[in-house]
Amino acid sequence: MTHIHNHSNCIQTALNNASQLCSQRGVQLTDIRKQVLELIWENHHAVKAYDLLERIKPLQAAAKPATIYRALDFLREQGFIHRVESLNAFIGCCDLKTAHEQLLLICKQCNDVEERHADLVMQALAQELRNAKFVAHSKSIEVHGLCENCSQTFNEEISA
Amino acid sequence: MTHIHNHSNCIQTALNNASQLCSQRGVQLTDIRKQVLELIWENHHAVKAYDLLERIKPLQAAAKPATIYRALDFLREQGFIHRVESLNAFIGCCDLKTAHEQLLLICKQCNDVEERHADLVMQALAQELRNAKFVAHSKSIEVHGLCENCSQTFNEEISA
DNA sequence: ATGGTGATTGTTACAATATAACATATCATG
DNA sequence: CATGATATGTTATATTGTAACAATCACCAT
Known part of the structure; x- marks a missing residue:
């Protein structure tokens, strides 16, 4: 993830891709599923299920935990999102086209999660x-630490 | 993990190593901590915190969730156990000597978790x-699937 | 030995994460 | 428009993990 980017593109692309793939696969991207996907894509942080629950309530007053978990299950089955195991949280998948096995770089500072293909890692693992x-x-494969931006900031701070 | 091995060796080695390292480091391997470590080492499966709680109660009648989680925190800080993120569970670390970053192979069939160094994977990741x-x-780095034994058994079953 | 100090444990309460089970509603299609 | 499959509503509960404060213990300096 570059620090500065037009995030509305990310959201639109994700929603369009999901919509198209659902049509192709004959599965339904219902309102709830779409809203959950959109909420997940609000930024590049990993999102907790119960945060999604709070945030979907204005749109879906009847929402309960099962509402969210079912949508998450669906989105995961379709490969639209990843579960970040080490955080019990979820992020949008940036790469619906290629293999759905990626390296997740989780920044402790800004909470952004970057997804990388890491072909050489995957080959070595295979x-x-x-x-x-x-x-x-x-x-x-999940790595916790500091992303490029945050480690720079950190270095500037300690040298100041 | 080879299928057949003298597991009491695993337990003894783990306890001895832990004991020795605690002395060196000036930290206490208290009864509770030792008992939790021993329970974790009862087999090569990943163990859940609340299972540990049930199993330590005969020894520590007053045990509560915090009892277990504190012991687990200590054992993790000392590098004696791993948390299996994708299972919310814990396993003994087989390799206290070298770097504490390993590949975990988690068998869906027999629940054994095998720890591997995987130097090439780690290099590629670095x-x-x-x-x-x-x-x-x-x-x-956690991989779910079938271990050598279980995939063989599976093949035998479907060809039978 | 003894008292002070930090580490450990006891205890209660609760927060956060996730699922089960069954009822109801909606959809896609013949 | 009837029907079965899919999706959602709803209630309840299971599972996993922490916070906060009190009591106890281990270790060290005196």
């Missing part, structure tokens, strides 16, 4: 799994 | 983090 004779069904 | 200019504080 080799390691062959060595281990382990048949993988799903992979999660 | 390179990717340099590319991203991301300063890592902690890493979690």
